[in-house]
Amino acid sequence: MSKEEYNPKILGFLCNWCCYAAADAAGVSRYQYPPNLRTIRVMCTGRVDPSFVLRGFVEGADGIFTGG
Amino acid sequence: MGESESLAPEELRERLEKGLAAVSSKKVRMVYGNTAKAIRKEGIFTQEYINGVIEEKLSKAIAGALSAEAEPKTEPEKKSPAAKPAPAAPKAPKQKKAEKAGKKTEPAAKKKTAAPKKASAPKKKTAAKKTTAKKKK
Numbered sequence: 001m002s003k004e005e006y007n008p009k010i011l012g013f014l015c016n017w018c019c020y021a022a023a024d025a026a027g028v029s030r031y032q033y034p035p036n037l038r039t040i041r042v043m044c045t046g047r048v049d050p051s052f053v054l055r056g057f058v059e060g061a062d063g064i065f066t067g068g
Numbered sequence: 069m070g071e072s073e074s075l076a077p078e079e080l081r082e083r084l085e086k087g088l089a090a091v092s093s094k095k096v097r098m099v100y101g102n103t104a105k106a107i108r109k110e111g112i113f114t115q116e117y118i119n120g121v122i123e124e125k126l127s128k129a130i131a132g133a134l135s136a137e138a139e140p141k142t143e144p145e146k147k148s149p150a151a152k153p154a155p156a157a158p159k160a161p162k163q164k165k166a167e168k169a170g171k172k173t174e175p176a177a178k179k180k181t182a183a184p185k186k187a188s189a190p191k192k193k194t195a196a197k198k199t200t201a202k203k204k205k
Contacts (some may be wrong), residue, residue, distance in 0.1 A: 055087040057080065062069055 006063035012039045013048045019067030037065065044068065090133040099129040 014020035020041045026033060038061075042048060045068025053064045070080035090096055103125045107118060 050091045051088055054084055055090060058084045058088060059069065 007036055009060060010037045010063045010065055011056040011061040012037050012065040012067060013042050013045070014039050014051065015045045015068030016041055016043050017068075022067075042068075093133050096126075096129050096133045099125055104155055148149060 012019075014023060020039070023033070023039060045066060048066055052065075057062050070077065075083075103121055107113070107121055107127075111119070112118075
């Protein structure tokens, strides 16, 4: 598999008050971001449990992004 | 994932599942909470001290959880039949609720019966009855 074809699935846990708001603002101002990032809104990054990350990997995610 | 470590996908999955089980086990979480509490109580937040405490307490618990879950994989399956009686447990609270409701209705009935007595009996006696009714509750 060449590097160009590689399209990793990334799971993002975004904080409601900062990162998710930023993503929302980006959407409103019509910026495009890659579709291979699947976002999950959490009310605080402190809500993210280690089990969430491991579960994401088990379910087939190639990377986990935590924004907050 | 796991290609750089030369891990087969199946092995990687197994390891991840073990890690997930270890992370979500109550024992590890309890030990983690206790170590965090101990560090907070001591008030020493240097890297060396924290590493020392973690190595003392957490590493043992994590290693134990990983090794324990690696050997008997059938344990969760055994636990699942035991979980079947769990639905019976909620029934008991319902019964308790019903009993409580019954108890609640009884004092109301007493009050209703006591109401005519209040009219006939002097005020002091009614006060005493009221206090006893409250104690019964």
